[in-house]
Amino acid sequence: QKEVEQDPxxxxxxxxxxxxxxxxxxxxxxxxxxxxxxxxxKGPELLxxxxxxxxxxxxxxxxxxxKSSKYISLFIRDSQPSDSATYLCASKETSYxxxxxxxxxxxxVIP
Amino acid sequence: xxxxxxxxxxxxxxxxxxxSLECTVEGTSNPNLYWYRQAAGRGLxxxxxxxxxxxxxxxxxxxxSASRPQDRQFILSSKKLLLSDSGFYLCAWMRTGNNSPLHxxxxxxxxxx
Numbered sequence: 094q095k096e097v098e099q100d101p102x103x104x105x106x107x108x109x110x111x112x113x114x115x116x117x118x119x120x121x122x123x124x125x126x127x128x129x130x131x132x133x134x135k136g137p138e139l140l141x142x143x144x145x146x147x148x149x150x151x152x153x154x155x156x157x158x159x160k161s162s163k164y165i166s167l168f169i170r171d172s173q174p175s176d177s178a179t180y181l182c183a184s185k186e187t188s189y190x191x192x193x194x195x196x197x198x199x200x201x202v203i204p
Numbered sequence: 205x206x207x208x209x210x211x212x213x214x215x216x217x218x219x220x221x222x223x224s225l226e227c228t229v230e231g232t233s234n235p236n237l238y239w240y241r242q243a244a245g246r247g248l249x250x251x252x253x254x255x256x257x258x259x260x261x262x263x264x265x266x267x268x269s270a271s272r273p274q275d276r277q278f279i280l281s282s283k284k285l286l287l288s289d290s291g292f293y294l295c296a297w298m299r300t301g302n303n304s305p306l307h308x309x310x311x312x313x314x315x316x317x
Binding site: 125127129134135136137138139142144181183190191192193194195196197 | 210236238246247248250253255263292294296298303305306307308309310311313
């Protein structure tokens with residue numbers, strides 16, 4: 094079983110829709126959770142960084158962590174064509190230097 | 205502010221040739237440094253990471269090696285490339301300590317022919 098699982102998609106939504114991206118993880122020691130956006134042929138760009146359970150909002154993006162169910166979500170409100178990219182979730186333990194990534198979900202926002 | 209530089213951006217190399225990819229970080233000291241590989245349409249595979257000069261941890265046994273000759277310099281090498289070494293190589297850094305995310309460079313696209 095992979096430590097971080099993510100539906101690869103592709104996911105296609107109309108412009109203005111609310112997008113929900115999800116990951117599950119198996120390691121109960123994970124405490125830090127990240128979402129990255131990766132455009133084609135570019136390095137991943139950090140979108141959200143959260144610690145433990147709860148919600149974090151930044152503009153149109155909301156990250157949600159439910160440690161009881163080992164579930165990580167990223168919500169994108171008022172989606173734009175420029176949001177079309179691959180979204181990667183990632184997790185790490187507190188006293189561990191390695192970050193574990195999911196395989197990524199490909200998102201297309203159609204004008 | 206911190207920046208990470210990775211070069212070259214693209215590289216085409218024949219099978220059996222050597223490889224050297226370089227990554228440098230500016231604006232921070234004693235960072236953790238990482239090399240990831242991303243195959244087409246797949247996730248990020250951690251290859252090596254380093255918590256200090258000369259300290260290298262290998263995650264995947266293969267014909268690649270890594271070195272950290274200076275605090276903010278991380279090098280990925282191979283003596284003889286294989287076709288299976290083709291991919292997108294990403295260098296990343298993290299501030300030492302627990303409360304810090306990973307930051308990536310723009311990657312090197314390697315094609316072994």
